[in-house]
Amino acid sequence: MNKRIRKGLTISMALLLTASLAACGVDNTQSAGGGGAGKKSGAIELLNVSYDPTRELYEQYNKAFAAYYEQEKGQKVTIKQSHGGSGKQSRSVIDGLDADVVTLALGYDISAIEEKGLINQGWQEKFEHNSAPYTSTIVFLVRKGNPKGIKDWDDLIKGDTQVITPNPQTSGGARWNYLAAWGYALKKNNNDETKAKEFVAELFKHTPVLDTGARGSTTTFVERKIGDVLLAWENEALLSVKELGKDKFDIVYPSVSILAEPPVAVVDKNVEKKGTREAAEAYLTYLYSEEGQKIAADNYYRPTLDTVAEQYKDAFPQIELFTISDVFGTWEETQEKHFSEGGIFEQIYTPGS
């Protein structure tokens, strides 16, 4: 009898201990963060949560900005970087990663943070050009000498041409590829949606592998030598050619493509908590300055400042570009229509729809 009671007591003690430990855990996460930054007197620390292909760009830019800011405000600022897939990075911020600024691949990933109340509404109007300080577009990377003679979107669905692109449902970058193809087909067929869907469906029939991210697709195309053409961001394509040698690949510019606008935003909740708003806003504003724009252009992103664009006009061929709002409306609508359950992308793969 006595034993029984002891047993019961031990178990309940254990459960209590468990519960209290769990509670501690919760407390800890709430009190963590916000330490060591935001003191106006000493150095400031900013965290820029970005996506994969901007690694080199921000390495350069952070040095330039720190120098400028110290000269301007007399305050030392160190910038920490975090890179990863755009969607994953966005989720980290939602889950409590203490970012002061986010610089991601598409507006949708920033809107998701806004929806959780971490970023104030109207973030897209806070900075110029829809808060996209630099832009890019979708181009074709082909094997040297372009053996398949690929010149435009139509050539992608001819014969046995194999197209490499990541899965638009798991990769932010791939959504631009998909939308670029869709926009081209609309243009060609007087905005006939059925025709556009047919074209995109055909395009994915020519896709033997769907990697989960843009870097994975680049590996498939470059290292595994699978496929005839890689749909890629212009900056990634230019970087690939530079890194892997001009003797292996050519870049083909289609007749028309999408203007990819990777946006930036201040994470209002976090900068208010840390008291870093001024520095965070300066950090993003300076991206639009001549120096910031040059760094972006050196890293193969298209500058938005006219004077810099003029200097780099040979690096970025002029082609007809449409924006997502021109053709599709908002990101939320686009996402819902194309990439949700039962959306158009899924219909393409589901038999009988």
Add this chain to the structure above:
Amino acid sequence: MSSSGVGTSKVRVLPGFGISMGFTVLYLSLVVLIPLAALLFNSTGLTWGKFFEMASNPRILASFKVSFMTAGFAAFANLFLGLLLAWVLVRYEFPGKKIFDAIIDLPFALPTAVAGVALTALYSPNGWIGSLLDPLGIKVAFSQLGITLALMFIGIPFVVRTVQPVLAELDTSLEEAAATLGAGRWLTFRKVILPELIPPLLTGFALAFARGIGEYGSVVFISGNMPMKTEIAPLLIMTQLEKFDYAGATAVALLLLLVSFVLLLLINTLQRWSRKTSRR
């Protein structure tokens, strides 16, 4: 999962049931139950309607089929391969045996993404092995065969490590007795050795199978991720997260857990039953 006789008045030799049970509950809660509960609580916005919508989505069902089939095949192949490896490691002496023994555990230690990239490089149409198979019309990378291979790689240590100790403990005098009574080698293996090995084999199978269902890193590189064909269930969880659809991700995860749990329960029951029958 043996019943510990709570409430029975069996006299135990060693004291301390209360405290050990307390510890068990504590650790199980901390390490297993609380994270699983968090999964449930994290699914704010998950309604039954949404859950059933997910459970009836053809693409998700197709991915489940791919996941369970490939994990099942891989675990099944590992039964034979693992038994063979364990047999060689236990019954024979040869130079470098220790090294071989250590190599078995490597798939545990290797980051799965590394395994995935390496396997893809080998089996892709222009890889070392893939280029030999390609002319024969055998497509390994970017097919279900590739997924199965990746899962075999991940699962093999489970089978070897569960069978090995049991095999090492087997009393060889039984085999000698069988031989003196005129049983051939095959008969001896079937009637004397195999019955003892079935429980650990089943355990190994269950572990490899469970691991295979949840495996993500090594598979996404080699599978090609084609919807309805080579998409695995864990990838669809990632797809939901990419859309910031936590509820949808949880729905798929719960579905996966549910099916896995039922299957593992079945395997465990089978194992208990086989244990009973082998102790005649």
